[in-house]
Every structure is written in structure tokens, then in C-alpha cells.
Amino acid sequence: MAADRSILQLLLIAIVVFIIMALLNPGKFLTLLNIESMAYQFPELGIISLGMMIAMLSGGIDLSIVSIANMASILMGLILTKMMPQNAANNQIVLFVAFALLISLLTGLISGLINGFLIAHVGIPAILATLGTSQILTGIAIVITKGYAVPGFPEIFLKIGNSKLFIFPIPFLVFLACAIVLFFLLQKSSFGIRLYLIGTNIKASVFSGIKVKSILMKSYALTGVLASIAGIVMTARTNSAKADYGSSYVLQAVLVAVLGGVNPAGGFGSVIGLSIAVLSLQFLSSGFNMLRFSNFATEFTWGMFLLLIMGINYFQNKRIKSSK
């Protein structure tokens, strides 16, 4: 029940932020145009945060998510801008795009498996293993591209980031699909239940016969795949891939996850809480943007927001404990 209450509280915060921003920006925030543009913007961070949540549920962290996303984007870029002939016919382009997407997902899967292997089998703490792999991946991406951006993706591919299905922007639908799949995976599958158990008490999980190593491998592979999906959306929206794109997303994703009720020590967190958290941060930054606040003021409020939420949680837990 405690989980339900904290989600309710989070929802309340999101609504309050939404109302404040609507009042501060009369006639601008509460428009279809703004809501639509927010629906294009938040999915990148949202998908990355979902990946971060998976890593944090087991008590770990994944600092390599954005590096994986960029690596996947760059490989896609090489396929779609260098390998594909300039005068390719339409159906040929579709084939190349499909191939590029497949390679991108595979990149995520393999990178995630490497992380999982280093963490579960070699025994390196997650924060260091993923710090190392993120440096290696970014490094390789820089070596491949010499640090330049890879621009000029085909029109069909860009549709993933810039077009709508009925009234819904495709990035939003991609986020929704990831969230729904994860929701069922975490709540209903044995994999999900075991992942929560590992995060709650790893020793007990080992003794109760859970194959901890294999679950950890799977969870980091899942994070890797989510990272590559985020990479696809990012590339399709900006029409370019670069080795150091979006590096600030790493810490923002941790922030979103913690805000959404994910316990950094593992074992707690839900897709719904995380989705509300990423939405409230999007309301904040879009609203501030309209008020012509600088990006730095937004950075400041995000930090304060995180500290505030942790403070509120602390005093609430204290009250619950003392009332028992």
C-alpha cells in the first residue's frame, strides 16, 4: 500500500507542477501545440530512464546507457548514409532501414550483455563496470567518426522521430510500448519478481535458488536494448548521430528514476511512478522554457526538486515510524 500512496503523491506533484506552469504561461502552456511538442520531447529521456530503472532495481546502476545509445545511432548512421547507395529505390531504402534498426538493437543487446558479464560474472561493481564500458563505447564511437556528427538520414527513417500515427507522435508511442512491455515484464513475469528479490536481498536470493547471475545478465541486456531504442528515437528526431550526444541524460535518468520512487539500493520502483516523474520534469522544463528561464535555471530546479522530494520522503517515513 505504501507504494500506492507514494505514486498518488507523485501524481499530485505532477498535477501541481502542471497547474503552476499553466498559470504562469497563460494561453501558451495549455495548448495542443505545447502538449504535442512535449510528447515529442520526453520519450528520449523517458526510455533511457526506464533502462536506468531496470539497472537500479537490482541495486546496480548503468552509466553506459547514453554511450550505448550513441554507439547504436552511429552504426545506424554508417549503414544509412555510407553503405546505402545514394540512388536506392524506395523499397531498397526500407530494407536498409530495417537492417539498420536491427543492427542498432543488436548493438544494445551485445553492449548490455558485456555489462552484465562484467558485473555478474567478473564481479565488478556496476558503477565502475559501466563507467568503463561507457568510456570504451564513446571512445570507439569517436575513433569511428573522428568526433564528427553523422548527418543526412533517409526520410523514411526520420519519420520515426517526427511524424504521427493518428494524433499520437511516434516517439510517444515508442515510449508507451516500452513502458507497457516493461510493466508486464516486471509485475507479471518470474524474471521481474526475481529481479526485485535480488535488489531487496541478494544473499537471500542466492540461497533461495535464484540464478542471480543469469537474471543480472538479462537485466543489463534489457537496459542495453532500451538504450538502443532511445538511440533510434534520438537520431530520428535530430537527423544526426554523434559520439557525445546527450551525455547529460545519464545523470538526469538517475534523477528521474529516484524521483519516480526507485530505491537506489534496489528492490523498489515501478514503471508508473517513473512515467509520472519524467512527465513532471518535462512540465517543469517546458514551462521554464516558455518563461525564458535559462537552461541553467532548469538544471538548478531539477536538482532542488530531487533534494526536496528526498527530504519529504525522509520526514514522511519518520512520521510513519514514530506513529507505529
Place this chain on the structure above:
Amino acid sequence: MKKLLQQHEFVVTIVFFLVVILIGAINPAFFSIGNIFSLLKSMIIRGILALGVLIVIISGNVDISFTAISAFAMYTTSKIMLALFPEGGLLLAFAIGGLIGLLLGSINASFVAGMKLPALIVSLGTSSAIRGFMLAFIGVKIINNLPASLIAYSRSYIAKFTDASGKIVTLPSAIIMLIAVTIIVWFILRYTMLGRGVYALGGDPVSTERAGFNIKAIQYFIYCFMGFLSGIAGVLHSVFMRNANPFDIVGTELIVIASVVLGGASITGGKGTVYGTLLGVAFTVLIENSLIIIGVPSYWQKVVIGLIIVVSTAASALREKFAKLEIS
């Protein structure tokens, strides 16, 4: 011999010297006094920060806000000095920087010690709050006209040579500050009750409390001291650059942490030495600065650093695994 090999610091020392010999063999210019001085100079700021991080890591936590604190202290100190004490001395600048750092560190401390929250998450919040506050409300412009006392210090040196090509190379006096911080941290960790408390806290917080340590006081010390060192390092950075750029420093936190871990500190707490940390700093500085000397394109820098992190942490993780097997 076997015991020596099990010591992380010993292994890293050997690898370090092997790498030095290898680089020197590829390009003898590596051993020139100018190059060695420039390596030592690059070690100063990273070393001071790393020694603070060492204490945090030994206590079983990870702080990533120290670079934001450092940049904040550097920039506001320059602003305050220019506005209030344009003729002020060097000591005053370091005192202001250190104090600002200490105050910001105490924010971390009150969350970590007061509310028992993990420092990694707290410092995520404080680092974006501190950096955002500075850039949004204090300023984004680079300050180029630093007080004369800071510029004078940037020129002072304790050793001076003329190298083969007739170029004059100097070793900045600031190296003394690294030596001083090293001695202080070494003394605290080795000879004081406070230092033992830090190690105990990283080993097992519950037993530490039962043994009578004041955990809150220890944690307040850790984060205030980390903040203080960050402030000092920040002012030193503006001395070296001869300007105060608010966008500097932030972004180096992970390589500092990696240096400390490379030096044998256990990220889960309870283990770590001053010697190892300095060695780790020397190692990362060596790699960063020497790739060009041996003809590796600078594009490869990140790959090499990533490999070093993975290989060194894998080695220490595997060694711990085998050590456990031998016991059982």
C-alpha cells in the same frame, strides 16, 4: 612474495613502471624534465580532489558533486575578490574558496548524515543545483582579469631548468599544496580516531555505531572536508588557467573517481590508501598525457582509459574472489 602480489598497490606500482618504461622506450622525449614537470603539474588538482574522494569512498559512499562545488567556489571566489578585495592576497583567496567549498559540502553532509541518504543520489541533486545556481544567477562569463596575487602565484615555481632546446621549464609552487594535503589526509587516516572511524564506517556502519563512534560527526567531517578540498582545488584551477571559467572542472568527476579506484580503494568501502590514490592519479594523468607522445591519435584516449578502468577493476574483483575461495 605472494603476499606482496596480493596487495593491489604493489601490482599497480609494477604495472605503472612497466608502462613508464614502455612509453620511454617508444619516445625517449618522455623522460625530459619538461615532460615530467608537466605530468606533475597535471597531478596537482586531480590529486587534491582524489584525496578527498578517497575519504568518501573509504567511508562507503560515492560523491559526484565535488566538481560542481569546485567550479562554484572558483567562480564565486574570483567574483568576491574582484568586487571586495581586488588587492587581496593569495591566502585570502584560498580561505574564501575553501570556506565556500566547506559550506556547500555541509549541504551534502546534512542530507547524508542527517537523513541517512546515499551520497551518490544526494550529490546528483546538489551538483545540478549548485552548478545550475551558479550559471543561472551568478554568471556565465569567463573572468579574465584575476587579482594580481593569483596571477603572481601562477608564475611562482620551486624548481626551474633550461631544457635541451633552450626552453625554460618550471615546476609550480602549487605542488607544495598537493604535498600538504597528502600529509594531512595520510595523518588523519592513519593516526587519528577520526580516520579509524572512516574505515570502520565503510566496513560496517552498524558495528561502527555500536562501537561508540559518532557516525554523524564523522560524515559531517567527510563531506565538509571534501567540499573544502574542492574549493581549494577550484581556486588553484583558476590560478593555473589565469582565468575563471564557470564551465571548467565539471565533467572530470568520473576520471577522478576512477583514479581513486584504480589506486585500490574499494568502491564498497572500508579499503583504500593515500599511496594507492596518488599512484592512481599518476596513472590516469600519465595515460592521458602520453598517448600523443607515443604517437597514438588522441581519438583513442577514451578507449584506453575505459580499458584501464575495466581491466584494473576486473583484476581486483577477481583477486578478491580467489582470496575468498582460499579461505573457504
